[in-house]
Amino acid sequence: MIPMATVRERWASFLGAFVTTAMGVAVITLSALILLSGGPGVPERLAGAPVLVRSPEGARTGGVFAQNPPWSPERAERLRRALVDLPGVAAAVADRSFYAQAAGTRQRAGERQGHSWPSAALASYGLSAGGPPVADDDIVVDRALGHSPGDRITVLTAHGPRRFTVSGTMEGPGYWTTGHRAAELAGGVRAIGLVLEPGTDAGAVAAAARGVVGGAGEVLRGAARDELAPPQDEMTRWIGAQVLTAMTALSAFVTVLVVSSGFAFTVAQRRRDLGLLRTIGATPRQLRRLLYGEALTVGVIGGAAGAPLGALLAPALAGVFVDAGFQPAGFEVRMRPWVLAAAFVLGLLVALAGVWSASRRAAGIAPLEAMREAEVDSRAMTRRRWVTGTVAAALGLACAVGTAFAGPDAMVLLCLGAAMGLTTGLTLLIPALVGPVAGVLTRPLARRPGAVALLVRANMVTAVRRTSATVAPVLATVAFATLITSAVQTTAAADAAGRAAAVRAEAAVVPRGTPGLSDAAAAGVRGTALLSTTVYGGQGASALSAAGVSPGFGRVYGAPAPRARTVVVTRAVAAAHGWRPGRTAALTFEDGRTVRLPVLAVADDSLPYQLFLPRELVRAHDPSALADVVYRTGGPPARPAPVLGAHEVPVAEYAAAADAEDDRLVRIFTLILTAMTSGYTAIAVAATLLAATVDRARDLHTLRLSGATRRQVLLAVAGETVCVVALGAALGVAVATPVLLGMVHGLGTALGVPVALEVAWPWVAAAAGGCLLLGVAAAVLPARAGLRGRALAGR
Incomplete structure (x- = not known):
């Protein structure tokens, strides 16, 4: 038994x-x-069309999300005419979208909720009251807005606020105007929806449409239509x-x-x-x-x-x-x-x-x-463990050094590799480190009188395997908590400093409650407006973020502002597509038109856009473009009307809040990863200390028989746990330090500004404190119960 x-x-x-x-x-x-x-799933406003045809997909870059390049107006019309002639097709409708937002509502950046009325035939919902727009100042709106036919409503567009008369309401979201008004406000066509006659086989129509479209687009039906999601x-x-x-x-x-x-x-x-x-x-x-x-x-x-x-x-x-x-x-x-x-x-x-x-x-x-x-571990380290631990730690250090010279994308992978390598290496090498490090940490205990301090010091130094097994999970949780949280704070502070240093302006006019600034909001502000758009060019028609700026302003983010019909590109884009000053770049705009522009200059990669274009050129080809910010360089403070959705803030405040949504997501991401790592550590620390305490029940009872009081025994167990957690936390911070220092150097080099290390000490303290509380409870409570059980058995 x-x-x-x-x-x-x-x-x-x-x-x-x-x-x-x-x-x-x-x-x-x-x-x-x-x-x-x-x-x-399929977007509701297109779900009523069993077959959809979309423009060809351009080259995709990881982390960059944009719609497909639009067809040119001539090609879009030719395709629509050819598709409407297919058997069983009742209508072929070109989908046009533009920025529209009712005053008092909110939208995400890049959303286009305005549509031409003909494309309402593609939606899975229809009119709830009233009728379609007839005049150019008529509009159909979502019933949820609370308007009725005949009401007057102010709608924000890229040009500014406009007054419309509500002609009807819809059962779903969107703003629907006449085709003529939509053509003024919308860009090019990226999708054509096919409305079928009753009883028509959608599969047969899709097959016929593929024969018509060929390589000029992609035919979607069924669940594949969800690829047209925003x-x-x-x-x-x-x-x-x-x-x-x-x-x-x-x-x-x-x-x-x-x-x-x-x-x-x-x-x-x-x-x-x-x-x-x-x-x-x-x-x-x-x-x-x-x-x-x-x-x-x-x-x-x-x-x-x-x-x-x-x-x-x-x-x-x-x-x-x-x-x-x-x-x-x-x-x-x-x-x-x-x-x-x-x-x-x-x-x-x-x-x-x-x-x-x-x-x-x-x-x-x-x-x-x-x-x-005896509990003395005389040979806790084997040759294989020495070699594996040293190699893992060396690889981790190499990755940490690499972060000092890597670009932003590679830096993330190198940070992760460095953390895993150093954590694995130190975990394997802990038995060799426990003796000298524990000796240093527990040296003050050697000068304290009494048996408790002596027991704590002796147990840590001699029971190497038990100490190592407890230190390992604490090391992992503190290392990852320190690295993840501090990297996030350091990167956010560095980005804000880089943006602020690159701008020479008195203030920034930014959106309030809108995804961008209309022309009316930017008017009257003496400064540089950055009209944001997406263009497609280079190898594979890559989507490139661009900003339109007025040519009268000398430099933008340290780069020369483009003159009429020229373009300024970043170094990475120039290298990827073979563009350099004097060469010509063919760029397709949001209306589907392709324009050939000479490259004026090549700018630094730290800029928030990949291309800079003349503002007038952007507005001519993208009627729905909105400005991300207007940098005021002179004149009185801007006081735009509240209906325009804009307000003025200091440049430093805008630089810190420019990526507020991204920062929010990163903070949640950090919380999830840190909480998950801490959960694993909680289990590991509790289980290891519970097993160690149960295993030491006889030793603890021997201490009692030797004259130690219950209080002294429990203090020795608690003191040993405190020292073990302190050792793990110290090694965890040691793992994160070289990675963070390398990242600081790399960010400073990339951004060209001094970058300070931002250590998230509250997170570090919370991780170490959680390990300490859990560890003490997992060690002391079983020891206390074991001593009581032994005492009762002895009676």
Whole structure:
């Protein structure tokens, strides 16, 4: 019969591995389900057309989301005429959209809620009251706005506020004007919807349309029509995918780290038992099979619990993501049984990977280990561990150095690689570091009188494996909390400093309640207005962010302002497309027209736009373009009318708030990752200390028999936990420091301004403090219960 104490020790040892594996499988399951659930569906305003034809897709760049390049007006009309002649097609409607916003409502940047009335035939909803617009000052609006036919309404457009008469209301969102008025306010055509005659087969029409369109576009039907969702929704889903991918990668990494650390500690606890097995004839291979069997059991039970848990939590997390802005409105999770099966299998592989190192150590235990009684770990480091830990730490340091010279995109990957490499390396090297570092940390205890300080110092230095197993998860959580939060704060401060330093202006006029500034809002302000648009050019008709500026102003963000019919490009764009001063760049604008412009100059990559164009040229080809900001360079403070949706702020304030939405998403992203890492650490620290305390019950009782009071024993246990957590926190900060310093140097070089390191000390303190509170509770409470049980048994 197995003694009850041994059962408790085994249960405590494997509890952390089981819960960690279950959590890892749950995170992988819910992340995969959300990632594979697709988009929010076909946009309602186009869902009434069974077949849609869209313009050809341009070259895509990671993290850049824009609509496809529009057709030229002539090609769009030729395609529409050819499509309307197909059998079964009742109408072929060119979709035109423009910026329109009723006063008092809100819109996201880039939204185009204005449409021409003919395209209302493509919507899945129709009129609720009144009739279609007839005169150019008529408009049909969403019934939810609360207007009735005959009401007068002010609608903001790119040119300024306009007064319209409500001719009717719709059952869905949008502003619908006559085709003539829409042609004045809208850009080019990117989609043509086919309205079919009753009883017509949509598949046959789609096949015929492909023959007509050829390479001039793409024919969509059924669920494929959701590809016409707004770029803002696509960007939102992309951001959510980055969060989920990071969650999955971090979950797998920490799960392997915690499981391997837990099993290593288990082997250290059970070395006498394993030595007895070796004494009675067990081979190293059998010991490895024993541990792999235990890990497989943990993986099976953890996976079986984690996969259904992830499926249950996925809808709730999807709702949180929608509210936070990581998924578009209307997003729903679609269950896929194969995802649960794949996550279960992955959980098994993670558990087996975590036990690999511990199984090799178990196989090396000699029969004489059964005779050992002392807790002194004389050989905690093996040659393989030395080599692996040193290589991992060296790779991490190399990545940290690389961040000092890498670009913004590579910097993120290098930071992640440096954090993982240094965390893995120091985790493997902890047994070698525990002695000297613990000696330094506990040196003040050596000068304190009494047995408690002596016990704390002796236990930390001699019980290397137990100390290492507890330090590892604390190191991981403090390292990632310090790195993630401090990197976010440092990057945000550096971007704001770079934008502010690049602008020479007295103030900034910025939008208030609108996605941009209309011409009326920018009028009367003496300064530089940045009229934002997207153009398509270079290899593969890449989407490029551009700003139109008035040529009368000398320099913008340190770059020369373009003269009439010229373009200024950034260094990266020039290198990608072979443009240099004097050469000609062919650019397609929002109305579908292609214009060839000579390159005036090449500017720095730190600019917020990829191209600068003459403002008049942008306005002529993009009637819906809005200005992101107007930098006032003289004259009295701007006082635009409230209806224009604009107000004036200091340049530094605008620079800090320019990426307010992105910063909000990053803060939520940071909170999710930090909370998840801390959750793993909480489990690992609690389970390790619980197992260690249960395993030490006999030692603690021996201390009581030697004359120590219960208070002294509990103080020794608590003091040891405090020192272990302090050691882990110190090593965690040490892991993050070189990465952050490299990032600061890289940001300063890229932006050309001094960058200061912003350490998020409250987050660091919260992570370390949480580990401390949980660790003390997990160590002291079982010790207190064990001492009480021993006392009762002694009676």
